[in-house]
Amino acid sequence: MPHILLKPHNNITISSDGNFRFIATGNHDQKICAVYDNREFLLTKVVKNGNDLVKLDSATRLTPVSLMKTALNDYEKTSNSEVLFSNVNSIYNKVKPEEKYLKDINYFVKEFQTDKEIYVEVGFGSGVHLLHQAKTNPDKIIIGLEIHYPSIEQVLKQARIQNIENILVINYDARLFLEFLKSNSVGKVFVHFPVPWDKKPHRRVMSVEFIEECMRVLKVDGTLELRTDSPNYFEYSTSLLEHFKEYHCEILTNQDLDVTSKYEARWKRQEKTIWDVKIKAKDISEEVDLEDDFSFPYLYDRETLKSKIDTKAIIKDDYMIHFESCYDIDDSVTNGLLIKVTFGSFNRPVSKYLLLENGNMRYFQGEPIRTKANLAAHKTILEILK
Numbered sequence: 001m002p003h004i005l006l007k008p009h010n011n012i013t014i015s016s017d018g019n020f021r022f023i024a025t026g027n028h029d030q031k032i033c034a035v036y037d038n039r040e041f042l043l044t045k046v047v048k049n050g051n052d053l054v055k056l057d058s059a060t061r062l063t064p065v066s067l068m069k070t071a072l073n074d075y076e077k078t079s080n081s082e083v084l085f086s087n088v089n090s091i092y093n094k095v096k097p098e099e100k101y102l103k104d105i106n107y108f109v110k111e112f113q114t115d116k117e118i119y120v121e122v123g124f125g126s127g128v129h130l131l132h133q134a135k136t137n138p139d140k141i142i143i144g145l146e147i148h149y150p151s152i153e154q155v156l157k158q159a160r161i162q163n164i165e166n167i168l169v170i171n172y173d174a175r176l177f178l179e180f181l182k183s184n185s186v187g188k189v190f191v192h193f194p195v196p197w198d199k200k201p202h203r204r205v206m207s208v209e210f211i212e213e214c215m216r217v218l219k220v221d222g223t224l225e226l227r228t229d230s231p232n233y234f235e236y237s238t239s240l241l242e243h244f245k246e247y248h249c250e251i252l253t254n255q256d257l258d259v260t261s262k263y264e265a266r267w268k269r270q271e272k273t274i275w276d277v278k279i280k281a282k283d284i285s286e287e288v289d290l291e292d293d294f295s296f297p298y299l300y301d302r303e304t305l306k307s308k309i310d311t312k313a314i315i316k317d318d319y320m321i322h323f324e325s326c327y328d329i330d331d332s333v334t335n336g337l338l339i340k341v342t343f344g345s346f347n348r349p350v351s352k353y354l355l356l357e358n359g360n361m362r363y364f365q366g367e368p369i370r371t372k373a374n375l376a377a378h379k380t381i382l383e384i385l386k
């Protein structure tokens with residue numbers, strides 16, 4: 001992480017036409033708002049062993065990192081302070097090559113559209129099955145979800161080598177991804193050998209909510225296909241079927257597929273039982289319309305807002321909110337306040353800042369991703385701060 005250690009120094013001068021827009025002061029650190037190429041982010045200034053450490057604020061990091069490195073170097077010059085240490089120029093600018101297979105969640109939120117049928121594979125691991133599906137179904141789009149980055153890199157490499165055109169890969173938790181897909185757009189959802197999480201069952205991919213989401217995104221007669229070698233996971237998953245009695249379900253044992261992953265081969269050699277549980281979608285599902293937005297329709301007063309903020313986490317059934325800290329902004333912003341808040345789903349909460357300027361509030365660096373959990377959390381934030 002790029003950072004500079006400076007001798008203690010006074011606040012840098014802020015000017016409305018410069019790159020530094022304001023300084024916000026909290027109980028333990030300061031946030032300095034930088035704007036480069038019309039993109040805003042924060043630097044953190046914190047006292048370390050009697051000196052001033054200036055680094056990037058991790059919740060507002062953006063790419064290219066070079067923008068943030070320029071900001072740190074400019075800060076150093078503007079501070080007129082003695083530099084005790086800096087690694088800013090020695091940190092290599094890792095430029096990620098344009099990757100046609102690897103997408104981030106914003107792509108699925110804002111851009112992804114297709115008339116083709118979609119197959120989704122959850123936790124593709126080595127990717128043997130994912131690549132096989134792509135090759136044997138060239139008319140379909142195969143979306144691979146995986147949270148383990150080395151597995152993703154391995155599959156991207158293979159997709160490039162094999163010139164595959166119909167794979168999209170995303171580093172995202174499968175339990176949260178399906179809500180970004182349209183209803184009735186998917187032919188199959190594969191969940192092959194999910195991690196059993198015997199000691200932390202709340203981390204399991206399969207749940208009533210996950211199966212419901214699968215039934216929504218699947219076309220009529222489309223299937224959710226679980227394959228597992230774990231007796232516990234098999235038992236747990238079949239117990240969930242109690243909630244889906246009206247659906248056609250099939251349970252098979254020791255079926256051979258066209259391809260075998262290394263993981264599966266190991267269990268086969270040990271002659272373990274392998275179960276397949278298939279659930280078939282039966283209805284046309286309605287499109288989910290997330291109508292709400294992330295705006296703050298009121299005018300706020302800084303002191304009143306501060307009195308309303310409690311740093312105790314708020315835990316609801318489907319989401320959480322944690323106001324972490326408040327920062328008073330200097331006179332360059334009228335009635336300015338910066339509030340750090342973490343909120344959204346338990347599995348993937350997001351950390352953002354709320355920025356109050358002239359009585360108006362907005363999410364610093366733009367709105368969060370439109371998910372049910374984020375929208376529900378936003379509604380509660382509105383109520384609390386009203």
Ligand SMILES: C[S@@+](CC[C@H](N)C(=O)[O-])C[C@H]1O[C@@H](n2cnc3c(N)ncnc32)[C@H](O)[C@@H]1O
Pocket residue numbers: 122123124125126127145146147148151172173174175191192193194195205261262263264
């Ligand atoms: C036991 S491996 C199975 C890999 C592959 N499906 C196979 O059959 O060989 C489970 C994989 O699921 C991934 N995984 C676990 N939880 C996940 C989640 N919530 N979302 C996406 N992938 C997940 C893990 O990183 C791991 O690669």
